[in-house]
Amino acid sequence: MITPLLGTSFIGYSRSTSTEICGHGIQPGSGTRLEPAYLAASADEVAQTMALAAAAFPVFSNLPGKTRATFLRSIAKEIESVVEDIVERGQLETALPEPRLRGETARTCGQLRMFADLIEEGSWVDARIEHAQPDRAPLPKPDLRSMLRPLGPVAVFCASNFPLAYSVAGGDSASALASGCPVIVIAHASHPGVAEIVASAVIRAARATGMPEGVFSVLYGGGRKVGQAVVQHPVTQAVGFTGSRAGGTALMESAAKRAQPIPVYAEMSSINPVVLLPDALDRGEEALAEAFFGSLTLGVGQFCTNPGLVFLPSDRGDTFLTRLQSRIEAAAPGTMLNAAICQAFADSTDAVAATPGVSTLARAQPGGPGQGSPAVFVTTVCDFLAHPELQHEMFGPATLIVRGSIEEITAALESMEGQLTASLHASEAELTAHSTLINALQQRAGRLIFNGFPTGVEVCSSMVHGGPFPSTSDGRSTSVGTMAIFRFTRAIAWQAFPDAALPLELQEANPLAIRRLVDGQPCA
Numbered sequence: 001m002i003t004p005l006l007g008t009s010f011i012g013y014s015r016s017t018s019t020e021i022c023g024h025g026i027q028p029g030s031g032t033r034l035e036p037a038y039l040a041a042s043a044d045e046v047a048q049t050m051a052l053a054a055a056a057f058p059v060f061s062n063l064p065g066k067t068r069a070t071f072l073r074s075i076a077k078e079i080e081s082v083v084e085d086i087v088e089r090g091q092l093e094t095a096l097p098e099p100r101l102r103g104e105t106a107r108t109c110g111q112l113r114m115f116a117d118l119i120e121e122g123s124w125v126d127a128r129i130e131h132a133q134p135d136r137a138p139l140p141k142p143d144l145r146s147m148l149r150p151l152g153p154v155a156v157f158c159a160s161n162f163p164l165a166y167s168v169a170g171g172d173s174a175s176a177l178a179s180g181c182p183v184i185v186i187a188h189a190s191h192p193g194v195a196e197i198v199a200s201a202v203i204r205a206a207r208a209t210g211m212p213e214g215v216f217s218v219l220y221g222g223g224r225k226v227g228q229a230v231v232q233h234p235v236t237q238a239v240g241f242t243g244s245r246a247g248g249t250a251l252m253e254s255a256a257k258r259a260q261p262i263p264v265y266a267e268m269s270s271i272n273p274v275v276l277l278p279d280a281l282d283r284g285e286e287a288l289a290e291a292f293f294g295s296l297t298l299g300v301g302q303f304c305t306n307p308g309l310v311f312l313p314s315d316r317g318d319t320f321l322t323r324l325q326s327r328i329e330a331a332a333p334g335t336m337l338n339a340a341i342c343q344a345f346a347d348s349t350d351a352v353a354a355t356p357g358v359s360t361l362a363r364a365q366p367g368g369p370g371q372g373s374p375a376v377f378v379t380t381v382c383d384f385l386a387h388p389e390l391q392h393e394m395f396g397p398a399t400l401i402v403r404g405s406i407e408e409i410t411a412a413l414e415s416m417e418g419q420l421t422a423s424l425h426a427s428e429a430e431l432t433a434h435s436t437l438i439n440a441l442q443q444r445a446g447r448l449i450f451n452g453f454p455t456g457v458e459v460c461s462s463m464v465h466g467g468p469f470p471s472t473s474d475g476r477s478t479s480v481g482t483m484a485i486f487r488f489t490r491a492i493a494w495q496a497f498p499d500a501a502l503p504l505e506l507q508e509a510n511p512l513a514i515r516r517l518v519d520g521q522p523c524a
């Protein structure tokens, strides 16, 4: 391990000195406590962090996009230089296998470089220019120019289930930094060591590229104490979160109660319905069951896109169920990310199994401490509608199969809460024939998948990883892909300003050569 682990927070370019222990990394399964102890940031240290972020904002937000891009690329390089540390510590803290940790590190660095490309090119600011018309009757028109500008310091809560891609230097941090916002990260108790390794890499990059102190801080001490203090601090201007519905809604409430309410972009619970229509079943129920089993059990089911609900026509699909049952019964239990997630999985599957009208189709053998066993339950649309609690997330490798006629399935979809994804297995003719069902999916999900499964989120400019509440707190946004940058911005218009006083993006000569909308016409 080349990164020394000190157990202290990163307050800008300093390390915290408080001595209150808030926890250790814990090896899932064995429960072994890992060294060092992690120390909670004190109230004074939170205040220092916020003061540094406030001071960094005007400097950082006014740096040219190319300079911020250099910072993002440097973070990616620094993270790559400690990938062996990440893999070593990550396996101990999360039980995630080495290939997953390497893959997630690569994805994290890829995201940083994607945002670097975006801000280096510069057109993302959506610059719009309307020239003055002093002679317009009955009233003259003033010169008006607008573009997106960063909001200010952003609080980012790390996710338990993505120690890299949705944590210290994950998508929320990358998009906030790209937009020009300083970031204050609240480390997750599940992987404090990985957080320290990545935070050290980010700070090295910030120093090497001459970023203002306070552009990036990482605090230990948990979300409920330190995280809440950051969210309620007047300097904070937005929040990025991935975790439970209870945690996300608590933050939405805190943010709304501030003297100045701020936006919270929380990704919470989603059960990602999969609809199987007759033509898809006719193409091969066994192959469909195999592919579904792979998606359900990937990563011990601990993905926000895990397919936790399947709608199956009641007059079809017996072979699908038989194959799925045999795969589940023979499946191995897997070690889950932490003891709390494992317990929550056991509790939620027991609750579904005990719901009137639900039968257990298959459950794998119980595992050892910290392990979750795949499970499949079956019910009817009628019982699903009678028990709204069956829409609650079972965070792990479990799914509920709901059977009914296509009309009943459509009615059930129309009763559902917002989802990150909805998957439809069908023929093109069925797409046309069942437009009401397709509309119901479209109303409720951020991403519609045709003849595929929801796990695996491509990082690219057209990805939408968001959806109506409660899948996220604000269905107008995405936390993955280049559109994620817009969450941390607001549009500002300049009226009748002298050219030299305008941001370069809006100056008449277009010195950055970006794409703009000039008098209603796209111009390069």
Ligand code: NAP
Binding pocket: 157, 158, 159, 160, 161, 186, 187, 188, 189, 221, 222, 223, 224, 225, 227, 228, 242, 243, 244, 245, 246, 247, 248, 250, 251, 267, 268, 269, 270, 303, 304, 340, 341, 344, 345, 393, 395
């Ligand atoms: P969590 O309990 O919501 O915790 C995530 C972060 O939020 C932690 O830093 C936590 O801090 C903080 N937090 C929780 N409640 C808070 C509150 N009232 N005020 C301020 N901060 C708060 O989520 P988790 O530990 O990652 O996993 C628990 C469950 O969440 C899982 O079993 C699963 O059901 C769900 N989950 C869903 C997704 C998804 O993408 N759908 C992803 C991960 C987890 P503390 O350490 O102080 O609690």
